[in-house]
Amino acid sequence: MIKKLIPLTLLCLVVFFSCSTVRFVQKEGTVLKVIDLINSGDAGRLAGISGSPFLLDGEIIMMPGDMKQFWEKAAEKGFVLTRPEVLGITPVDGNTYTLFSPYEEVKMFFEKYVPSDAVVVRVSSSAGDVLLLLYGRNEGYPYILGFKGI
Amino acid sequence: MKRRIIPAALFLVLSLVTAPVLFSQDAEVVYAEGEVDLKDKNGELYWVEIGDYVETGETIITGYDGQAEIEKGDVSVLKIAPNTVFTYMEAEVEGEKRDVFSCALGSVAFKFSKVIGKEPLITTGSVVAGVRGTEFTVFAGVDGSSLLVVDSGEVAVTSEGETVTLVREEGVEVQPGEPPGEKFKVLRGQVDYSTWNSGRSEELIADPVQAVERVGKRLSFFEEEIASLLPVFEEHRTRLEQERKNLETLEEEQGKDARVARYKDVVFPLEVKTSYLAMNIRYYALSALSFRRFVLGRMYLLLKGEYLMNPGAPEYRGFLEIYEELLNRFERSVTPHLVKADF
Numbered sequence: 001m002i003k004k005l006i007p008l009t010l011l012c013l014v015v016f017f018s019c020s021t022v023r024f025v026q027k028e029g030t031v032l033k034v035i036d037l038i039n040s041g042d043a044g045r046l047a048g049i050s051g052s053p054f055l056l057d058g059e060i061i062m063m064p065g066d067m068k069q070f071w072e073k074a075a076e077k078g079f080v081l082t083r084p085e086v087l088g089i090t091p092v093d094g095n096t097y098t099l100f101s102p103y104e105e106v107k108m109f110f111e112k113y114v115p116s117d118a119v120v121v122r123v124s125s126s127a128g129d130v131l132l133l134l135y136g137r138n139e140g141y142p143y144i145l146g147f148k149g150i
Numbered sequence: 151m152k153r154r155i156i157p158a159a160l161f162l163v164l165s166l167v168t169a170p171v172l173f174s175q176d177a178e179v180v181y182a183e184g185e186v187d188l189k190d191k192n193g194e195l196y197w198v199e200i201g202d203y204v205e206t207g208e209t210i211i212t213g214y215d216g217q218a219e220i221e222k223g224d225v226s227v228l229k230i231a232p233n234t235v236f237t238y239m240e241a242e243v244e245g246e247k248r249d250v251f252s253c254a255l256g257s258v259a260f261k262f263s264k265v266i267g268k269e270p271l272i273t274t275g276s277v278v279a280g281v282r283g284t285e286f287t288v289f290a291g292v293d294g295s296s297l298l299v300v301d302s303g304e305v306a307v308t309s310e311g312e313t314v315t316l317v318r319e320e321g322v323e324v325q326p327g328e329p330p331g332e333k334f335k336v337l338r339g340q341v342d343y344s345t346w347n348s349g350r351s352e353e354l355i356a357d358p359v360q361a362v363e364r365v366g367k368r369l370s371f372f373e374e375e376i377a378s379l380l381p382v383f384e385e386h387r388t389r390l391e392q393e394r395k396n397l398e399t400l401e402e403e404q405g406k407d408a409r410v411a412r413y414k415d416v417v418f419p420l421e422v423k424t425s426y427l428a429m430n431i432r433y434y435a436l437s438a439l440s441f442r443r444f445v446l447g448r449m450y451l452l453l454k455g456e457y458l459m460n461p462g463a464p465e466y467r468g469f470l471e472i473y474e475e476l477l478n479r480f481e482r483s484v485t486p487h488l489v490k491a492d493f
């Protein structure tokens with residue numbers, strides 16, 4: 001019995017480790033959780049899930065701490081996205097960078113720093129449309145790699 | 151056309167840089183605390199640890215709680231303050247290869263106990279400084295302006311073709327694209343970077359158009375330097391290719407000794423000159439990238455936050471108009487001289 005189980009266990013382990021990179025699917029609910037963080041002005045949590053480097057519109061933000069400063073400023077200014085509606089969740093591809101900027105450096109940002117399972121989410125709100133570049137998950141929230149809008 | 155220059159230029163630079171005895175040593179990290187990252191030549195980011203080496207072309211980025219100290223041989227000690235971007239580069243000046251210590255943002259304190267050979271150049275986005283056995287601090291502000299304060303020795307600060315020489319307990323502020331301001335007296339430890347930078351930040355928010363215009367002037371300087379070097383580089387590269395081909399013919403016709411003599415007298419000096427030209431094009435392109443990323447980019451971030459609820463404000467629109475124009479220019483005149491790892 002045990003001898004029969006060994007090959008089966010090995011097979012399971014091989015399958016498990018070959019699929020060890022878990023690909024998180026971004027759903028509307030998790031996107032809205034990010035919007036809630038923005039609306040509640042939780043700059044600390046937003047900074048915690050913001051990637052570094054970060055793409056803000058067409059700017060590659062390299063300095064650690066800069067995005068925390070930005071989210072704090074957004075909260076201080078009362079920036080909110082009321083009546084948010086997820087218009088679309090699209091996997092990144094070779095041309096996604098053009099949604100943020102037409103320039104080569106942003107193309108390089110996508111090639112170097114954006115995982116293939118990242119998605120671009122378009123959200124409409126009372127403040128206008130925004131784009132979020134999201135991937136993976138951390139304590140129930142996706143990582144934010146980029147933000148564009150307003 | 152321009153894209154083909156980079157591999158050739160890199161090859162030439164690398165082939166000479168691999169002669170370690172002739173050229174500079176790496177710098178060693180002797181102290182690191184808090185968040186200290188190193189961006190290597192491949193563009194990868196690493197945590198810095200004590201004992202790591204910083205090679206030419208590499209950048210140290212400290213976070214709000216990060217600081218580091220690096221030593222180069224036994225002649226220089228550099229203290230890198232929190233929230234600073236420091237790059238170790240090389241450039242050719244008057245036919246000689248020189249170390250360049252560049253502070254794009256934040257502050258770095260330098261102490262040179264002695265200088266062997268040519269002294270290094272110290273740069274920020276807006277100035278170039280030459281040192282002579284000295285101890286001083288460079289501050290690079292959020293709007294691209296610089297402040298240099300000398301504790302001992304002498305520092306020659308150059309911007310827009312004008313030079314001011316500072317001695318002990320003197321300082322000078324330089325706005326990007328402007329000549330150095332008036333020298334002032336300052337006591338050791340009297341300048342606080344945070345206070346000074348807050349002042350620069352307030353000025354930026356009060357007049358974003360003026361600030362971005364100054365940045366534009368400084369970017370123009372880098373663009374012009376690249377543009378002036380390119381045809382000279384092309385001419386040298388073409389001549390070098392031809393000379394290398396000629397060597398083969400020469401050996402067939404006049405023998406190996408003639409080839410060796412021609413290589414020594416003509417080809418090797420041409421190789422050195424061509425590699426220096428390539429190095430300087432890279433130097434100006436990387437300096438422009440650093441200025442664009444850590445000055446113009448951070449100006450954008452600050453102003454975007456400031457005007458989130460009022461994006462139609464005329465001063466912000468004015469800033470954005472010039473900003474977009476600068477990005478366009480950068481894409482056309484600098485990006486072709488950069489490689490993926492640079493970004």
